């Protein structure tokens with residue numbers, strides 16, 4: 001986005017494989033509530049480029 005002005009840490013080491021780095025991506029999240037299944041698509045997430053694990057960002 002920017003020209004690298006700010007030192008923005010959007011990548012982090014994957015806590016699962018401790019090898020890959022996560023990158024911003026999208027994920028589908030499935031929640032089960034009282035017998036109903038809710039699916040959220042295109043949820044902002046961090047995706048590990050090594051093991052493919054997705055981490056949902058909660059704010």
Ligand SMILES: [Zn+2]
Pocket residue numbers: 014015016017018019020021048049050051052053
């Ligand atoms: Zn990983």
